[in-house]
Amino acid sequence: MAKSSSSDAQALIRSLRSAYAATPTNLKIIDLYVVYAITTAVIQIVYMGIVGSFPFNSFLSGILSCVGTAVLAVCLRIQVNKENKEFKDLSPERAFADFVLCNLVLHLVIMNFLG
């Protein structure tokens, strides 16, 4: 049982990798950005665990800015992905413009909250 499940797991990982390799480059860039943002958030949490959460608003704004840009990047990816039939009328430039605008608002709020 264990062997079959581990071989299953390997087959799964292989098929995931091959499927993912087929995605276009611009989407991979966005995915990289998302991974970077989440990593930064995790680093901040670890730091908070070590040092303590004293200016809690700073901690909160840091975490939420990382999570926020990650979420916005995911939204951008959804809108730009050509396989998404719901968004075929939306031009990628418009999606990117939305992304930039929302990031602007997000960072404005973050700067205010950072304290």
Place this chain on the structure above:
Amino acid sequence: MVDPSEAKGEGSLRKAFGGVLGFFILLLIGTLAFSIRLFSVIKYESVIHEFDPYFNYRVTQFLTKNGIYDFWNWFDDRTWYPLGRVIGGTVYPGLTLTAGSIWWLLNNLNIPLSVETVCVFTAPIFSANAAWATYLLTKAPAHLFEVKGTGAGLTAAVLLAMVILFLLVFLLISDNQNVPSYISRSVAGSYDNEAVAIFALIFTFYLYIKSSDLKNYTQTLNTGSLFYATLNALSYFYMVCSWGGYTFIINLIPMHVLLCIVTGRYSSRLYIAYAPLVVFGTLLASLVPVVGFNAVMTSEHFASFLVFIIIHVVALVYYIKGILSPKMFKVAMTLIVTIGIAVCGAVLAILIALVASSPTKGWSGRSLSLLDPTYASKYIPIIASVSEHQPPTWPSYFMDINVLAFLVPAGIVACFLPLSDASSFVILYITTSVYFSGVMVRLMLVLAPAACIMSGIALSEAFDVFTRSIKFQLPKLFETPPSDVWQLIGDTNNGTQDELAKVDSKIPTEKSETTVKERPSKKNRKKEKEILEKGKEIKEKGKENVEKVSDKRQNAKKLLVLPLEASAVAILLLIILGAFYVVHCVWAAAEAYSAPSIVLTSHSHDGLHVFDDFREAYAWLKHNTDVDDKVASWWDYGYQTTAMANRTVIVDNNTWNNTHIATVGTAMSSPEKPAWEIFNSLDVKYVLVVFGGFVGYPSDDINKFLWMVRIGGGVFPHIREPDYLRDGQYRIDAQATPTMLNCLMYKLSYYRFVETDGKGFDRVRRTEIGKKHFKLTHFEEVFTTHHWMVRIYKLKPPKNMTRGKSKKKINPKTRTKISYQKNRNKNPWQ
């Protein structure tokens, strides 16, 4: 053959006319919403009502005088003496900032309105905005006005039918916004948070639906849903600034997302609508000082985080499903499920441990009392004592939403007929708001827009059906129909059913579309000719139509055409229903909800009596006491006293400190000497009591007295409620308990009351009072208003302690002589 450009021209003309008409109707709606709320200004004067608005007015005054930085950091030392109150951090700034900015804008345009005027009229202005927001919100679930180019829906209707539909839906929504429960909190003068908050609520919901809606991408205007999601978050920010009820939004939207996921309606639009809202919303909510870190730490927000995680999991699952083959996907699922359950279990355990460690499980008192209606009466008597927090009675539902009460179920059914994201959202909204309005009468306000939307949908569907029935059968009236015309009409119905059914049909070619669109004209002859022409063309296609028409459409065709007379009578009856509703709303606005409770009127045989006692008392306080004098009264009058009399009070309507209020309650329930000592320890100079027994004003302090006992007894156990009741009954006549007859509230209310009519008959309690002739030893009366409604007493300074001894020394001889002769055994020092 019809010229397509001509048809298009006609279509766009119709659209343009419809658009202009719609605009003017919306303008009318706004004016109507504004003017129906002006009754109090007309009947009384432009004055601020009730209690809470006075606080908001005072804060707005401060803001306009001192600017925003001082307002943000304001520490108020004139309330809750000696504790003070941090106003910058405990007030919801939305309303005051809105009114302040309107005042500032107008003053900069050289329109010198006073702050009071701006405050009084803020509520009606925002009610007009709320009406427009409701129109926007109803568009989505009602599937109306799909401006999809030339192809479908309403653009195929006759001009008259379209006019009727527009007119009625708009008027209904507008009239609906004048629903009495909303009017009650937004009349001119009711300057309270809800005036602005309901507009913010509806607008936030509208933007949420817009950002998750598919139609945005088929429009040629570039509306992208991420943009609307950001706007949604900003509107949510405005809601958080305005009212504590924002937790309703942050729990309803996750509930709706969860519902969509569970019913299989997950789509990436949902993700785009929801995920940014959570991140932005939490950030923006933390910006408001009142909420602060509660945005991430209280249970009220946990639902949004939970659903945030769930939607990410679901999104990931869908993504993996998309890129993997089905077999691999099954493997992935089993793997993920086993790991996932373990992780989830761990996280859940941690969360439960965290939450259970706090005594209220992380919820605030107010939210708990909403979830469990019996909570407040058991644990927090202050919340239970506020009249707005009581559950409503059944008649109050009918009084407040009238006709809508039975249109709402019809609307719910209509929402199910084509169930979309938007209509499922509205259904969830009305269900939760009905529950919460059943818990607290104040939340009828949240029910009002939901009821309006539902009944608007129901009525528009009804009118839709009736007008189409009439429209299809009108030609029958004017011509003697040969049999093939019958068939034509049958095919006509069939053809238009293609348009009406919102299913993407593969059939409508350009021809049928243009001929259908060409039909609307006012002359019946032309109509008939066109029908004949069109009928011929459609006849050929009619067969294919009929084949491809599904059973649903056949049934729809049968259902949608009712007999002519029935439709006409039904339309008439619905219009009469609407008329009754309008009459009721106007009556409710004029009679029931326009009273500024600071001024009372009564009609008697010799005209109108005005009771302006409250303002009389506050003016006396303002002119006859020192600026630093402290006034003690029950917390109801705190805001008014600080705003109008400009004196420091001990407790006010904010009720944030239960012990302080219990102190005042204990003082009111104790005999004179202990009460004097309590008040003296708080540096109180004046005590204010409201007494309605002379004129029959029922909301006076004697009627509220039991709450004082309960609240005081909650903190100071020597005050026991049964001591004040005789056989479980609350009385103030001769049968009252001695504790009751000796307490401060009784004495201050009824001091010298017997002088008014010789018998001391209390018109509210309808009995003669128990103790009629008594003197006050520690208080002296300084002012009683004209109708005895407000009575002000001053604390007597402490007695000079040496008086007794000096008396003995002054007359030693006479005293000892008398005492020696009369009582030998008596102690000479006594």
